[in-house]
Amino acid sequence: MSARAWLGLAVIAGAGVALVAVFRTPPSGAAPAEDGAAACGACHAEAHGEWQSSWHSRAWSDPEVRARSNDFANAECLPCHLPEPVLALAPGDPVRARAERGDEGVDCRACHALGGADAGRVAGTAEHADAPCRPKAVAELGGAAVCGPCHNQHQTVTEWLVSPYAAEGVDCVDCHMPFRGGDPARGRDHTMHGGHSLALLQAAVDLRARRAAAGVVIEVENVGAGHNFPTDERLRAADVFWRPLVPEGTPGSWRFLYRFRSPYRDEPIEETVLPARAMQTIPLADPDAAEAVEVALFYKLTPYWADPEHPDPERESMLVERVELGRFPPR
Numbered sequence: 001m002s003a004r005a006w007l008g009l010a011v012i013a014g015a016g017v018a019l020v021a022v023f024r025t026p027p028s029g030a031a032p033a034e035d036g037a038a039a040c041g042a043c044h045a046e047a048h049g050e051w052q053s054s055w056h057s058r059a060w061s062d063p064e065v066r067a068r069s070n071d072f073a074n075a076e077c078l079p080c081h082l083p084e085p086v087l088a089l090a091p092g093d094p095v096r097a098r099a100e101r102g103d104e105g106v107d108c109r110a111c112h113a114l115g116g117a118d119a120g121r122v123a124g125t126a127e128h129a130d131a132p133c134r135p136k137a138v139a140e141l142g143g144a145a146v147c148g149p150c151h152n153q154h155q156t157v158t159e160w161l162v163s164p165y166a167a168e169g170v171d172c173v174d175c176h177m178p179f180r181g182g183d184p185a186r187g188r189d190h191t192m193h194g195g196h197s198l199a200l201l202q203a204a205v206d207l208r209a210r211r212a213a214a215g216v217v218i219e220v221e222n223v224g225a226g227h228n229f230p231t232d233e234r235l236r237a238a239d240v241f242w243r244p245l246v247p248e249g250t251p252g253s254w255r256f257l258y259r260f261r262s263p264y265r266d267e268p269i270e271e272t273v274l275p276a277r278a279m280q281t282i283p284l285a286d287p288d289a290a291e292a293v294e295v296a297l298f299y300k301l302t303p304y305w306a307d308p309e310h311p312d313p314e315r316e317s318m319l320v321e322r323v324e325l326g327r328f329p330p331r
């Protein structure tokens with residue numbers, strides 16, 4: 001991964017730290033850990049604060065999910081959005097829905113609670129004999145095995161497995177759960193940013209433009225995502241727009257050029273995602289591009305435009321990156 005991408009991720013980690021409370025030492029003789037996230041949070045305030053600001057804690061209350069699952073009248077949608085612990089599943093078994101604490105979505109137990117002979121214990125990075133939650137060192141916790149039961153429905157784990165990052169040993173948590181303040185002794189940040197985070201999107205891609213014989217050539221490179229860009233949720237879309245800057249720096253309106261996206265179910269569109277470390281070259285042959293031009297990459301959480309004939313990316317998308325090219329030939 002480029003130095004810039006790591007920097008982007010470190011900045012996100014730093015921003016999270018400022019918002020959270022300090023770690024509180026548990027009182028001696030504390031009661032056994034209860035099920036709820038708040039109970040865990042009484043002793044793990046930092047992880048709890050980060051988790052609360054994450055989309056995992058909102059997986060069941062998220063209005064976007066509510067709307068698309070018909071308020072979970074579609075019970076197929078419950079398992080990953082209101083899950084039982086994934087480490088308690090037999091290998092290969094699908095995630096199961098739990099019946100309680102909906103407002104906690106993907107809760108602490110979903111990733112940490114163990115089952116079988118270890119029921120009542122939590123998966124951790126080390127054993128702590130006197131801790132009330134009885135942590136057990138579980139190697140799988142830091143790997144794709146924890147994320148996979150929910151995040152491979154759309155092949156994100158598979159995309160990562162065939163990427164150079166898997167071979168290099170750069171795992172999901174290395175990018176999505178950086179060490180707090182960059183310090184391994186402080187544990188990992190639970191904010192787990194994704195497509196909702198502009199900083200993470202900016203760490204994912206590089207946008208470049210140059211003049212060539214046939215006009216303008218635009219390049220988009222996946223420099224920081226350990227899987228396709230975009231990935232997972234099929235509604236995500238990344239769009240390249242351009243506009244002439246005429247006269248002299250006054251922009252015209254945005255013109256659509258290219259979309260990166262994966263089709264949802266049988267949607268009749270082409271698969272145009274950008275795999276890890278891949279680059280897409282996009283020619284722009286329009287005569288208006290001889291003027292000074294601005295090129296931009298926008299990201300949309302859902303792919304539809306209010307008016308498909310006249311998409312308005314500034315209002316309906318997030319601006320990720322932009323570049324300008326001078327007039328050709330220069331005046």
Ligand code: HEC
Nearest residue numbers: 062064065068069076077080150151153194231232233301
């Ligand atoms: C196998 C697990 C699984 C099942 C089953 C599942 N989801 Fe999801 N869902 C996820 C994961 C993981 C994400 C996060 C993906 C991402 O951010 O790209 C997600 C994200 C979403 C989002 C995007 C949320 C946002 O804030 O943009 C919507 C909407 C959604 N799911 C709706 C549904 C609906 C509707 C169903 C049932 C038809 C469903 N999900 C079933 C795992 C699942």
Ligand code: HEC
Nearest residue numbers: 026030033039040043108112123124125126128131133135
């Ligand atoms: C009464 C206090 C208390 C409660 C409640 C509690 N824990 Fe802990 N937990 C501890 C202590 C003490 C440790 C030992 C390491 C430390 O100080 O961080 C620990 C360790 C851990 C670890 C392992 C840390 C490592 O080194 O990898 C995990 C994971 C963990 N707890 C998760 C949870 C979860 C999930 C819950 C709720 C189901 C929970 N804990 C409830 C006090 C508590």
Ligand code: HEC
Nearest residue numbers: 037040041044047048051056106107108111141142187188
């Ligand atoms: C989406 C999965 C997920 C959720 C939800 C989650 N954790 Fe974690 N947690 C992890 C992973 C992965 C690690 C780090 C493993 C590693 O370092 O190898 C971790 C590490 C920890 C640790 C060890 C110290 C540290 O911070 O790295 C504690 C304590 C902990 N989590 C507590 C909690 C609590 C409390 C909650 C709920 C408020 C929670 N976790 C929710 C996945 C999760």
Ligand code: HEC
Nearest residue numbers: 055059062080081083146147150172176192193194195196
């Ligand atoms: C039990 C199911 C489950 C597990 C396990 C799980 N996730 Fe998620 N994750 C979800 C769901 C559901 C969402 C979508 C929440 C929403 O937006 O409504 C999500 C969202 C995300 C997002 C997107 C956040 C955003 O900005 O939209 C990221 C990144 C993410 N998860 C990373 C991870 C990583 C890394 C792991 C493993 C350490 C993991 N998840 C484990 C279910 C899970």
Ligand code: HEC
Nearest residue numbers: 147151157160171172175194195204224225226229232233
């Ligand atoms: C090299 C760093 C890196 C690795 C490794 C990595 N990711 Fe990501 N991930 C990113 C970046 C950057 C983004 C934002 C761009 C994007 O959506 O592709 C992202 C986005 C996501 C999203 C959000 C997609 C959305 O729709 O909001 C999910 C979910 C996710 N990653 C899950 C995973 C899982 C699961 C793994 C491990 C199998 C993993 N990531 C490995 C860097 C990484």
